[in-house]
Amino acid sequence: MPQPIPLKDHEKEKHLVNRRLLACAALVFSLCAVLVGRLYVLQVVQHEQQSAVSENNRVHVLPIAPERGLIYDRNGVVLADNKPSFDLTMTRERAGGDTAKVLDTLAQVLGLGEDERKQFDKDLRRGRKPFEPVTLMVGLSEEQIALVAVNQFRLPGLEVEPQFIREYPLAEHFAHSVGYVGRINEKEAKALDNTEYRGTQSIGKTGIEHFYESQLHGHVGYEEVETNAQGRVMRVLNHKDPTPGQDIVLTLDAHLQLAAEKALGDRRGSVVVLDPANGDVLAMVSNPSFDPNLFVKGISYKQYAALRDSIDRPLFNRVLRGLYAPGSTVKPEVAIAGLDSGVITPGSRVFDPGYYELPNYDHKYRNWNRSGDGWVDMYSAIMRSNDTYFYDLAHKLGIDRLHDYLAEFGLGQKVSLDMFEEAAGLMPSPEWKRATRRQAWFPGETLILGIGQGYMQVTPLQLAQATSLLASKGVWHRPHLAMTVGGTAPLDPHPMPDIVLHDRHAWDQVSQGMQMVMHDPRGIARAAAAGAQYRIAGKSGTAQVVAIRQGERYNREKTQERHRDNALFVGFAPADHPSVVVAVMIENGEAGGRVAGPVVREVMDAYLLDEQGHLKPEYAGGAGAHAAPHS
Incomplete structure (x- = not known):
């Protein structure tokens, strides 16, 4: 029997199509509304911000x-x-x-x-x-x-x-x-x-x-x-x-710098030259050195490793960062302390049998001259660098006064105006030893501090500054490298107080002893001053690198080269109106007067003499009025 044919409901389909069209129209309208709204926000609300972003993409x-x-x-x-x-x-x-x-x-x-x-x-x-x-x-x-x-x-x-x-x-x-x-x-x-x-x-x-x-x-x-x-x-x-x-x-002088380098030669060490009238650093040599141009473009690892690992440490600034025992170069400052405190007079005498003993102690503190110098006063003690005299003087002063006087000369502290790398050094005291070593201070440590040994450490720059204060009679001028910056001289924001003594004659008395070091027939550095056209006040120093046992003598043949004594020398000239201060330190040079003294003399000649080898007129005033050596 045939199935009935279904008839389409055209009215129902029409309504379905219309609903779908309305839904699509609503969706399109909504999307257009969102788009228009976004355009409104971007072009009206955020106009300035988006304009700036657009400009940044272009400018x-x-x-x-x-x-x-x-x-x-x-x-x-x-x-x-x-x-x-x-x-x-x-x-x-x-x-x-x-x-x-x-x-x-x-x-x-x-x-x-x-x-x-x-x-x-x-x-x-x-x-x-x-x-x-x-x-x-x-x-x-x-x-x-x-x-x-x-x-x-x-x-x-x-x-x-x-x-x-x-x-x-x-x-x-x-x-x-x-x-x-x-x-x-x-x-x-x-x-x-x-x-x-x-x-x-x-x-x-x-x-x-x-x-x-x-x-x-x-x-x-x-x-x-x-x-x-x-x-x-x-x-x-x-x-x-x-x-x-x-x-x-x-303030540096390129000519003097090269002369100082030549005088030092290929030895490890440093030379510092100051003008005592204003603190100008005239020359500053740390040897060996290096080529700074290697660092400008970026140094290779191989090149840097060669400099860093060199046993001679060319990157190490010995003038500012090297810490050394000053040895006998501080004896003039110790003498100033003794004179100013009234502990000694220039004529105070001590008998030197070749050693010094503390009361109630049998330990012998040796003089460098084991046979002794006999009776010595302050002048001959400086001239001969007599350890026994300064052991006795340090004992009489005591550690507190000795520390305070040496600190006034800038030892154990930063002294420069514009050298950020400078190390402070160390001026020991009982308080320092208790804080760092948890130990009491012993009388024997005061004695060896009086001859610049023991815990004491200074930089060559500090040693030069202390000598400059001797030359200027206590007037402080911080050492500085910049003469002008943009045409203006730099100012010292924290000036140091001058050293004021009870009797200003003490400066001349100590200077006289330092002149005897150079010009007296018995002076231990007289060879370095031979033929000088000006008078020099100087002081040598030989400082131990490694300690030796009680009673044992120093034997250079049995001592490794880098364990040998350091050689130091400080001086100023002309002695009657100081114009230049020189401090020399030669690592493992052994003899301050014999090795470092000639370097000081050569640098002074380069500064004070003209090309013909004559004393420059500005330094000739009073140069011939050499004071008679004390006897």
Whole structure:
């Protein structure tokens, strides 16, 4: 039986289609409403913000690094200069999105090693602003520039840009005083002003370069440029020139510096030359030295390891950081303490049998002259560097007075105005020993402190300053390297008080003893003053590096070269109107008067004599009025 044919309900289908059309229309209307609303927010509500974002995608501010200030010696000799250099920079936004591939290609083109390739990644990871170029290589050679130019199509984002880099024309001669600049590391980058150091790759690491970094650096400039979608500069909208750093004139004299180096020779040690009238550091030698130019572009690990691991320590600034027992060079200051406190007079005598014994003790504190000098007064004690006399004087003074007087001369504390690397040294006291050693102070330690041995440690700069105070009769001038910074003399924010004695004649009395060291027929350094056209006040010192047993004699043949005594000598001249102070320390030189004394004399001659070997007129006043040696 045939099935019935169903008839369509056209009315029902019509309603279904209409409902679907209405639903689609509602959905379209809703989407249009969301789109219109979003356009309203972007174009009306957020108009200013989005305009700024759009402008930033088109306009960029590029930093212009300032030119670093120059450094001169007192006579205008350039010690730190700026020379043009071609550097390789990378702007990551222009590298096409695959910086690693570009850097791999660069390493292949230039034939660079794996370490240099890894350094590129470290440089790019440092914080920077969009479109700010990062320096990858400094001081490209002509061949490297040509290779980059030929392969430019394979190296998007890389450009060769002219820059100025630091150069030290006299290299190792001023490495420890002027210092050097080096590339900014991650730790330094976090501490620096991000605005001022945008575009700057180097910063002062040591010496004057570090201490006066803010003055030498200058202030950054900028260019506001318009770029296209690929980051290419289309036009410059605004430009502000950078402010160059301030030039610095140092107190150092390049001629005297070279003369001091020549006098010291190839021996390990230091020479410090001061002007006692104002604290100018005229020469500052630490030997051996190094070439600071190695650090400017980034020193290789192999080169740095050779300097760091050298047994002679060329990177070590002996003038500021070297700590040594001063030996007998402090005896003039101990004599000042004895005279000013009334413990002795210039004529006070002590009998020297070759040793000194404390009351109720049988330990013998030996004089360097084992046979003894017999009866000695203050003059002959300085002249002969008699240990027995100064053992007795230190015992009479006591540790507290001895400590306080020596501290007034700057021993055991930082004395410089602009040398941040300076070590403080050590002037021991009972309080110091209790705090650090948890032990009581013993009377014998006072005795050996009186001859500059024991716990006491000073830097060559502090020793020179103490001698300068003897020359200036207690007038304090902090040693300083900068004569002018930007044309202005630096000021001492914390001036030291002058040393005021109860009787000013004590200065002349001690000076007389120091002159006898050089000019008396019995003076222990008379050979160093032979033929001098001016009178010298000097004092030698020989300080132990390793202790020897009671009663044992020093034997250089059985002592390792680096365990032998240090040789020291200090002096000022002309003695009647001091114009120059010289302090010399020679590591393991053994004999202060015989080894270090001639170095002092040679430096003084270089300063006081003209090219014909005659005393300069400005130092001749009173030079012939040599006081008669005390007898």
